[in-house]
Amino acid sequence: MKTPKRSYYNQKRSFSKRILIIPIVVICLTVLMFFQWTRIQLAFKGYSLTEQNMILKLDDEEIKSFLNNDKINSLESWNELENENHYQEYAYYQKLHSQLSKKDVIAYIDTFYQKYYDKLKELNYSDDVLCQMMKKAQLSDFEYITKQNLNYQQTKSYLDITGVIYTDLKAYIDSQKQPLEAVLSISYPFINSQNKVNRTYQIINPDSLATIIKKGFQIASDYIPNDLVTPNIIFSQDCTNRQLRKEASEALELMAQDASKENLHLAIKSAYRSYQEQKDIYDEYHQKYDQVTADSLVAIPGSSEHQLGLGVDLTSQSVIDGEWRFFGDTPEYKWVVANAHRYGYILRYPSHNSKMTGTTNEPWHFRYVGKEIAKIIHDNNWTLEEYVLHYGLGSDCLITK
Template structure:
């Protein structure tokens, strides 16, 4: 009997406040459950207005924003009439930083309105859309839709650097391996002396294995971000004393190794800007006709020197007048046998002009990195040969067609 009495008294002592607290917690829990998306957005750092912008979207889209990194300056898109593809605007703008916001919105909204539903039916995943947007125009997407090319037939080509979307049907019909199809159909001039009918801007100029020649141009505005002075002897009339950091440091190591053999390398020319190359070309153009000038000096934008990875070498013995040409010196013979140990290749070898399109330049060496230099040296290849085996290292944008 006392046991039951104590239990009864214990129950009687429970305060009504307890039940109020429980009720409040239940209400708060319910609010938290229904507002969990807003809470997640708060945690990500979105302000109230940005939260409302996202929460007005479809549930599937909201979940995408919750999984993705925070979009910076999300509210800026509200100043432009648009269809609320905020994440896609942000991704596309990062891919194309020079494109203004209005053009970004127009591109993305037109894509979703005109092409995305049809591409969905053709089996193209959204990740593939985003990858293609790095260099695909709306006309490229229109081509896929008009030709009704399913993803199952195009996916092996889409992963290849330099794919030209409007050539996809030609690739498929060729029945060649995807890499061979892309290179032979879209870039037959990789191997000179094929006629250059198109000119492409390369979109990833930082690549160490970038192919730059007639038909492949660097953007006029491209300046390598890591240029540095090269710490080796410099020819008296050399005004271009810089290379990209890795190339400069490797050249310094190569020069130090040559010194141990009592061989004295010197820098004759390194990085040249687009404007400097244009000045050189214009000078040749005034002295000769256009065809001759183009044969003697690279067109502006098509010079490897703008990469900051190419160097014209000479030697102290040439500077002192003991030898007339670098290609005749002991230094040249040593560099030919050892350059690949430092990531360099002879860019325009003798008897390879049918491939490179440039006559022998025994002074011109190109930094491609240790691994690639070893492959090229051991196979007696040019950079063109390497590209034909391994593919381009950059996507491209067509800027001129002579068809």
């Protein structure tokens, strides 16, 4: 009878010991999780053990940023090159400038932090503002701002203006003009073609419908709109350039359909042209005419609205059939001039303001800008240049020379 009793007590003591082990295990796990919780969180985000080790070497604020933001892909690859561990900044800048190599990205970011970051913070530029500026700022721009001691309070009213040139900031401030007027008059005086072209700009985002392109403003030679389509419309027999951007194409189709209801039949003579096609035309004109005349008749390569896929040269069935010699004399032309804005188009080079546009009258050349902008231009009897001078540039720019 005693043996079972001892067995019972032994079992009870054994069970009690097991019970005591549970809180000890819980405490151990809690301590482990306390010290490894960050690593666990990083693992849940998908970071490898090597990447976790890279991140955990950073300061607390940077680690917190990794935890609060989306996972950076291929984090390990940054360590293939010597760097200063600004991993999130590398990823951000590479996303903005995908054409750059990792080596160039690291060089930009590391130099920025070595030379300019602390001084810019002293000048009250926040991290968010600096990130926005990095979309187009060169290191030389940050050098200029720090050397000129331009604090954020002085520059903030200019920084959000499309087309701001950072190395012109002091000139803007000194001019005491309203911010938009300062940016346009100082950095882009040749929007008005009566002013001399003193710089050439590369247009950063030529997909914008409000992009102004002319002498002094260029797009890359390899730029091709990614939404080119062929409009369902009449083409002249010699038309080899039949595509437009999708939105412009659909608007032109609708305009042609409405014109046909009045027995007026529009046709395309030329639409999208590549850089090389524009160069061929440019070279041909320069063989026939002197440079001043040729430049007034044809856009230089890289500065043609046709390359944007938004410019179109119109004609009519009546011209094709020989009823009229010039499109500018036809009833179709008169109808288009009166109604184009309803479809988002403007007569790009009107006869009344060739000094502003820098191009002689082209009654055949129409430009798609969208209904809102087209209505403003039509109602004010403006050119696109005058619209830009009132409302600002549609695309950001970088100085090329």
